[in-house]
Every structure is written in C-alpha cells, then in structure tokens.
Amino acid sequence: MSYQKIFDFLFELGASLGIKIVYALLVLIVGHKVVKFIKKRLLSSGKIVKLDPGVRSFFSSFMVVALYIVIFITVAMILGIPTTSFITALASCGVAIGLALQGALGNLAGGIMILIFKPFKVGDYIST
CATH class of the missing domain: 1.10.287 (Helix Hairpins)
Known part of the structure; x- marks a missing residue:
C-alpha cells in the first residue's frame, strides 16, 4: 500500500x-x-x-x-x-424510574394540580 x-x-x-x-x-x-x-x-x-x-x-x-x-x-x-439503541435505553430508564418513584410522582402530580387550580388560599383552614 x-x-x-x-x-x-x-x-x-x-x-x-x-x-x-x-x-x-x-x-x-x-x-x-x-x-x-x-x-x-x-x-x-x-x-x-x-x-x-x-x-x-x-x-x-x-x-x-x-x-x-x-x-x-x-x-x-x-x-x-446509531440512535435507536440510545432511544430504547432512554425509554427503559424512564419506565424504570417511573415505576420506582410511583408514589413520589403521584405526589408531584398532586402538587402541580394544586399549583395550577389553586383550590386553597393563604389563610384557609383545612381539617382532616
């Protein structure tokens, strides 16, 4: 050569x-x-x-x-x-994290709903 x-x-x-x-x-x-x-x-x-x-x-x-x-x-x-394997790994990590943090993600979604819809105001009394 x-x-x-x-x-x-x-x-x-x-x-x-x-x-x-x-x-x-x-x-x-x-x-x-x-x-x-x-x-x-x-x-x-x-x-x-x-x-x-x-x-x-x-x-x-x-x-x-x-x-x-x-x-x-x-x-x-x-x-x-090649991005197909990267996207697959990213999706798998998303599913694993979602399953691991199921309770915390539910609380996060609830907090976001409270922030968006504002059902409570400062000074409201909440009883359980």
Whole structure:
C-alpha cells in the first residue's frame, strides 16, 4: 500500500467527517440559542397568563430538558451514531424510574394540580 493511497483515504475521511462535525456544531449552537429564547419566552409569557411562578419554572425546566434531549439526539444522528439503541435505553430508564418513584410522582402530580387550580388560599383552614 502506497503512501498516496493512505493520504487520499485519510483526506477523504477527514473531509467527510469534518463536514459532519461542523454541521453538528452548527446545530448544537443554533439549538442552544433557540432553547434559551424559548425558555425566556416561557418564563415571560406566564406573567400574561397569570401562572404561579412555581408552575412557570416547572414547565420551563421540563421543556428545556426535553429540547436538549432532542438536540442531543439530532447531533448524534448527524454524526452517524446509531440512535435507536440510545432511544430504547432512554425509554427503559424512564419506565424504570417511573415505576420506582410511583408514589413520589403521584405526589408531584398532586402538587402541580394544586399549583395550577389553586383550590386553597393563604389563610384557609383545612381539617382532616
């Protein structure tokens, strides 16, 4: 095998991989800017809709995490990393965590409902 063939192979590999890396970095940077913009809009739009600050913070944090997961999977797909096994593992972890934290997640859902619907006010007396 001649040095010219090795050099040509490495040059072609570097060119194709370099383009993928640049494209992935571009998607990562633009995605990060979009997530920051969406987070700012979510936090400010809650003032218009009159949402509780805790609800606004919870939903904006949830959306930010979900969008970053989508960006991560998109970048992995651009780089040619197989994402089916990653998505399967992520779903399995979600099911395992959901089953392990069943009671706590029920309490979390109840707390979110109390924050959204506000059935109680400060000064209300609650008896059991």
